[in-house]
Each structure stands twice: as C-alpha cells, then as structure tokens.
Amino acid sequence: MAKDDEGERPKKSWREIDKARGRSRHTSTSSDRERERFEKTTAYTRYKQNLERVFAGGELSDALRERLDPTGKGKEKDVVLKKIREAEDPKSFAAAVDELIARFELPDDLYLLDRILEHPRTEVVLKAMAHLNALVDEGKVEKPPKSLPLRLASLELNAEDGEVQDQARALKARLR
DSSP states (O other): OOOOOOSSSEOOOOHHHHHHHTOOOOOOOOOHHHHHHHSSHHHHHHHHHHHHHHHHTTOOOOOHHHEEETTSSSHHHHHHHHHHHHHHHHHHHHHHHHHHHHHSSSOOOOHHHHTTOOOHHHHHHHHHHHHHHHHHHHHOOSSTTHHHHHHHHHHHHOSSSSSHHHHHHHHHHHHH
C-alpha cells in the first residue's frame, strides 16, 4: 500500500481494491476461459454471421430455416411477399396480392396493408380493412403510415361501393 500525500492513511492500489472485491481484472475464472475459447471457434463465428445477416434483413441460413420453418411454408410466403413488394405495375401487384390471399393470411405489415388498399377488387380492400381493424383492436397500430389516413380518405370519397366507404370512414376515425 502507498501512503496518501498527507501521510495519514495508506492508499490502496486498484489491484488491491479489485482483489478485495473478489473481481480482480488480472485473474480469470474457468468460465471466462471457456467462454473465450468458445468465442474463438468457427461455429460461433458462423453463428454470429448468420445472426447479423438475419438482422440486416437478409435471408435465414438453411440450417436455421429448417429449425424455424420445417414445412417450408414460411419461405413460400416470403417469396410471395417479395413479389408484392417488387411489383411495379398495378396488374402484377394485384396478381401477387391475389396469390397471397389465396394461399396465406394477410401479414401484420401496416405499409403492405396500406398498399393493398389500392387493389381493384372490393373484396380484397374490405379484407385488408378488416385486418387493419383487428390490428387496431389488438393495439398493434401505434403509429400508422402517414399515407394510410390519406388513402382511407380517398376510399371514403371515391370508392363505388358504399360498404368500402363506410369501412374507410370508420377506420380513419379509429386511427385518430
């Protein structure tokens, strides 16, 4: 121990303070060594790379996809959703949405549901609004897309079907 400048009481070094706490930086436990050894393995490195790819919006690795989606239905749905997102003209967009509705349930993606409200068929628009209403009921619509109230107002004014107009008006009022 070193003496304090004033010489009254001895001053402990940081090493001595850590040692007294039982957490010295200079000594490691066996669990620390095992963790460090595991983190250096290639399996751990591959695992971290796969996780980074997933969180960056990439695809799942084949091994991870097999564990999470053994039937392959999730991959099929992802392909259909990708078709919808990449559709540039209204005809291919409507065809992709029809395929989604025929094979799967509507997703909880507010931006996608907002875009589905542009579909030419009344049944599809009503189904999208019903799903949006269900999401509002469940409390999953905290911050809707800025275009959604505008699209609902457009449907309220321009839709030929009275039911679509009524549903759009009701849903727009619930989003306020």
